Amino acid sequence: MFNDTENNNFNRPLNFRTDLASERRDIYQKANNLEGIDGIESTKEEINENIKVECVKITNQNGERAIGKPMGNYITIDVKKLKLASPDDIQKASEVVSNELRNLIDKHIKKQDEILVVGLGNVYVTPDSLGPKVINEIDVTRHLINYLPQYVEEGTRPVCAVAPGVLGTTGIETMEILKGIVDNTKPKLIIVIDALASRSIDRISSTIQISDTGIVPGAGVGNTRKEISEATLGIPVIALGIPTVVDLATIVSEGIDIFIGKLQEEAKSNDKLNELREEDNYENVKEALNVGEYNMIVTPKEIDDLIENMKDIVARGINFAV
Numbered sequence: 001m002f003n004d005t006e007n008n009n010f011n012r013p014l015n016f017r018t019d020l021a022s023e024r025r026d027i028y029q030k031a032n033n034l035e036g037i038d039g040i041e042s043t044k045e046e047i048n049e050n051i052k053v054e055c056v057k058i059t060n061q062n063g064e065r066a067i068g069k070p071m072g073n074y075i076t077i078d079v080k081k082l083k084l085a086s087p088d089d090i091q092k093a094s095e096v097v098s099n100e101l102r103n104l105i106d107k108h109i110k111k112q113d114e115i116l117v118v119g120l121g122n123v124y125v126t127p128d129s130l131g132p133k134v135i136n137e138i139d140v141t142r143h144l145i146n147y148l149p150q151y152v153e154e155g156t157r158p159v160c161a162v163a164p165g166v167l168g169t170t171g172i173e174t175m176e177i178l179k180g181i182v183d184n185t186k187p188k189l190i191i192v193i194d195a196l197a198s199r200s201i202d203r204i205s206s207t208i209q210i211s212d213t214g215i216v217p218g219a220g221v222g223n224t225r226k227e228i229s230e231a232t233l234g235i236p237v238i239a240l241g242i243p244t245v246v247d248l249a250t251i252v253s254e255g256i257d258i259f260i261g262k263l264q265e266e267a268k269s270n271d272k273l274n275e276l277r278e279e280d281n282y283e284n285v286k287e288a289l290n291v292g293e294y295n296m297i298v299t300p301k302e303i304d305d306l307i308e309n310m311k312d313i314v315a316r317g318i319n320f321a322v
Contacts (some may be wrong), residue, residue, distance in 0.1 A: 018198035019241060020209055021056045024067035027199070031257040038061025047096055050080040050089060069305035070229075072213035075100045082206045083302050084307050090312050097208060098105045099129075102236070104212050105189065105321060108236040113188035114142065115322050116181065118228075120174060121193040127244040127299040129308055130314070131193040132163040137315030139227055159322055160185060174217060174234070175226035180235050189321075190237045192228055193314060198243035204299065205306030208242055209313065216240035240318075242310050245299045250310030 007150045018024060025040055045053045051272070056074040058064055064071055077100065105115075115136050115268035119131030128137040144152050164170070164177040178190070192215050198204065214229025214237040229237050300306070 002041045017197060017247060018243075019200040019209065019251050020076060020198055020203070021058070021067060021069050021211070021242065022054055022209075023199050023203075024069060025056060030272075037066050038064065039061060048133065051093055051096055052078045053096065053100065053220065054078075056283060072140075072211060073104065074213075076205070077103045077208040077210070078205050079208070079313070083259040083305055085309050090309060092315070093313045094316035094320065096251070097210070097240075097318035099315060100210055101191075101240070101317055101321040102110065102257050104210060104238055108238075109188045112126070112155065112157055114160070114186070116178075116185065116190045116316060117161040117322075118162040118178060118190055118192045119158065120166075120192060120215075121163075122169070123163070126303050128166075128309060130195050130242055130244065130311060133307065133311045134193045134315045134318070135161045135163045137311065139319045157322055158187075160187065173226045175228050178228060178233060179254040187235065189235055190233065191318060192239045193318075194239065194241050195244040196241040197245055198247065200243075201246055203243045204246065204271075205242060205244055205303065205310050208240065208310075211239050211241075212236065213239070215241065240314060243315070244307070250297060264293070 018027075022042075025037060025042070028037060029035070039058060041057045043055045048055060054076045056076070056178070057069045058067070058069055058074070060071065077096055079089075081089075085093070098215060108119070109115075117135065119133070119135035121131040123129045123132035138159065138161040140159050140161050141152065141156050142158040145156060145158050162177075162181060164172075164174050167173060168258035170177070172310065182190070186308055188244040194217055196209065198207065214227060216227045228239075
């Protein structure tokens with residue numbers, strides 16, 4: 001959807017259909033046969049065999065145009081084997097989330113400034129229930145500091161939390177609800193938790209993206225709502241999102257890649273297969289699967305367990321950080 005006229009690196013429209021900055025960067029580079037992108041810096045760190053952290057920083061407008069994300073910091077934490085994660089694994093992952101989140105918070109506000117934690121989503125729809133579930137686990141302190149200060153340790157940060165529901169059940173845009181809360185409670189920063197969409201099956205409920213650029217709820221599944229960001233609310237917004245769904249075209253496209261990969265192992269010199277393997281088949285598959293205005297959004301059968309584990313990781317990470 002973007003046209004890089006300055007560097008002529010972008011030659012055809014892309015449908016990213018993912019909220020992850022790292023995936024958008026990879027798609028752009030592959031489509032344009034690039035090693036890197038002007039305006040995007042990346043670093044990687046391996047915490048252990050199951051946890052990896054990648055930081056993507058968009059530094060200028062060229063980077064914004066390339067992958068369709070605003071300038072800022074995007075931290076991707078990949079947690080392997082989450083379905084089988086032990087309590088120690090969950091604790092370690094939450095510590096990584098806490099460290100990365102704390103670093104972003106410290107860039108924007110002071111140690112004792114008030115924070116509002118917001119859990120987006122529909123608690124009655126499992127893939128969309130992460131935000132409200134996390135809110136139930138947040139250590140809220142604002143009311144205690146206001147009404148029972150004698151029982152609160154000195155220096156405790158005021159934290160409040162809310163799960164505002166979804167437009168379909170409230171009839172109110174989430175951003176409008178949050179605007180009213182911000183105007184009355186006056187926090188200095190918002191942390192928003194939401195479900196995301198991904199272009200990789202492996203990332204479902206196994207990846208956490210933390211960014212300081214806000215969020216557009218529903219953008220990854222074509223149900224875009226009003227932006228929640230510093231531009232709309234007047235205070236910094238840190239978004240913490242976890243992919244919980246992919247669309248049908250993504251699953252079939254990855255299936256084709258796996259199939260071609262197996263064929264390549266058996267016919268290593270087949271030039272046509274090699275050519276197919278290098279192409280991004282997403283758009284072709286999506287067109288072939290198009291049935292009117294409908295496109296299937298898919299989540300794994302283990303989503304209940306994955307959401308529970310990710311809820312613990314995210315809630316502990318936020319509590320430790322704030």
